[in-house]
Amino acid sequence: MTGIHRKAFDPAARGAMDGVRVVDLSRLVAGNVLTKVFSDHGAEVVKVEPPEGDTLRAWRVGGVETSWKTICRNKKSVALDLKRPEGVAAVKALVREAAMFVESFRPGVLEAMGLAPADLLAINPALVIVRISGWGQDGPYRHKPGFGTLVEGYSGFAAVNGFDDREPVLPPMFMGDAYAGLYGASVAMIALRHAEAGGGGQVLDVSLFEPLFSVLEPQVANWRITGRRKPRTGSRSTNTSPRNAYRTSDGGWVCLSASTQGMTEKLFRSIDRPDLIADPRFANNPARLQHWQELDAIIGGWIGQRTLADNVAHFDRAGVTIGPIMDTAMLETDPYTIEREALIEVPDDDMPGGWLPMHGMVPRLSATPGVLARPAPRIGEHNDEVLGAALGTAELARLRGLGVVRDTAPRSAA
Numbered sequence: 442m443t444g445i446h447r448k449a450f451d452p453a454a455r456g457a458m459d460g461v462r463v464v465d466l467s468r469l470v471a472g473n474v475l476t477k478v479f480s481d482h483g484a485e486v487v488k489v490e491p492p493e494g495d496t497l498r499a500w501r502v503g504g505v506e507t508s509w510k511t512i513c514r515n516k517k518s519v520a521l522d523l524k525r526p527e528g529v530a531a532v533k534a535l536v537r538e539a540a541m542f543v544e545s546f547r548p549g550v551l552e553a554m555g556l557a558p559a560d561l562l563a564i565n566p567a568l569v570i571v572r573i574s575g576w577g578q579d580g581p582y583r584h585k586p587g588f589g590t591l592v593e594g595y596s597g598f599a600a601v602n603g604f605d606d607r608e609p610v611l612p613p614m615f616m617g618d619a620y621a622g623l624y625g626a627s628v629a630m631i632a633l634r635h636a637e638a639g640g641g642g643q644v645l646d647v648s649l650f651e652p653l654f655s656v657l658e659p660q661v662a663n664w665r666i667t668g669r670r671k672p673r674t675g676s677r678s679t680n681t682s683p684r685n686a687y688r689t690s691d692g693g694w695v696c697l698s699a700s701t702q703g704m705t706e707k708l709f710r711s712i713d714r715p716d717l718i719a720d721p722r723f724a725n726n727p728a729r730l731q732h733w734q735e736l737d738a739i740i741g742g743w744i745g746q747r748t749l750a751d752n753v754a755h756f757d758r759a760g761v762t763i764g765p766i767m768d769t770a771m772l773e774t775d776p777y778t779i780e781r782e783a784l785i786e787v788p789d790d791d792m793p794g795g796w797l798p799m800h801g802m803v804p805r806l807s808a809t810p811g812v813l814a815r816p817a818p819r820i821g822e823h824n825d826e827v828l829g830a831a832l833g834t835a836e837l838a839r840l841r842g843l844g845v846v847r848d849t850a851p852r853s854a855a
Contacts, residue, residue, distance in 0.1 A: 444774065445796075447785070447787070464541070470589070519535075548583045689751075707759065784799070
C-alpha cells in the first residue's frame, strides 16, 4: 500500500470542453500530449488508429503500454485502414462534426491521403487543423522526418547540457515532443476561440524544433554580445552562484539555487558562516561566479556531513531554497506528491496489484476541474459508438465486411 490516492473513472463526468470533438490522427508523443490537454477537460478526442494501433502503444514496460495508458486517458479509439479510400471517407465524416483535427505526418502525406487541409475546410469551414512535424510545413527541412531527439540536438539544448569535458547530453525523456504538444495545445485553443467567434478555421503549423528553440532564448542574443559559446557546466549556473547539486552523507542529493543576494546571505547564516557575507570573494554574485569552486567546497562540505533528511529539514526551517533530488522510488511514497495528488492511482487490470499510478490534473482549474472519464482505449474500442453515429449502422457493417474498420484487438500476452 503506497498511500497514493485512488481514483475511479466516471464515464458520466463532464468537463469544460464537453461537446468539442477532436479528431486525432497523430502518432507517438507530441500529438498525444496535445490532445490529452483537451481530453482531460472533457473534449471527445477520437483517436483514429491504424489496425495495428498508434505507435505509442509499442512503448511497453513488462508488456504493459504504460506510455499509452498515461498519455491517452479519457480518449476514444476507432481503428481504420487509411490506405483504403473508404477509411479516408470515414475520417471526412468524423470531421463534419469536429472542432479540431490533429495530425503528425511528414509534410505532404496528409495531402497524398486525400485529406488536404483545403479539402477538410471545405467540409467544415470552422475546423482548426493542427499539423505537427519535425521541422515545419515549409523551409528547407520540410521533407525530413523529425523525432524529438533530432531537435533536442539541433535547437542548442544538448550543446549546453552536461559537462564541458564530456559529450553533450540529450534529455532522458521526450522533451522536444512534450514542449511541442503543450505549445500546440495553447495555440490550438487560441485558434478554437477565433473559430467559435465566427472567424473560421485555420491551419496551425507546429514543428518540434521551434517550441524547444524558443524556450532556450536568449541564447543567440547572448552569443552575439559575447561571441562565446555557453559552456556545459552540469548543474552549476553561469549566471548565478551558488547553484548546484550536492551529495549528502547517506548518498542522497540536494539541489540549491540561491539566485538572489538575500537568499545567499540567508544560506551563509544557516550554515553558521555569516563571515562569508563580507568576504570579498563571496560578497556579490559576480565575485561568487569568479570563486564558485571555493564556495561550492564550503557548501558541499557542510551538506556532505549530514543526511538527506537532516539537510532538508534544516534548510526548510531556515527558509533556504534547497530541496531533495528525488527519484521514482522516492516519489512513489512522497507526502507532497501524494497529498497534492500530483500522483494518483486508477484501476488497471494489466498492472501488478491492479492499480496504475499516473499524474493528476495539470494544472488545476477552480471552476472547471479536469475529469477522469475513461481509461486509455483499446484499439478500435469505440468503433460502434463513434463510427456508428457518423456513418450509420449499415455503412459501418459494410466497412467491417471490407476490413476497413477493425474491431478491438485481443489483449496481447506480456
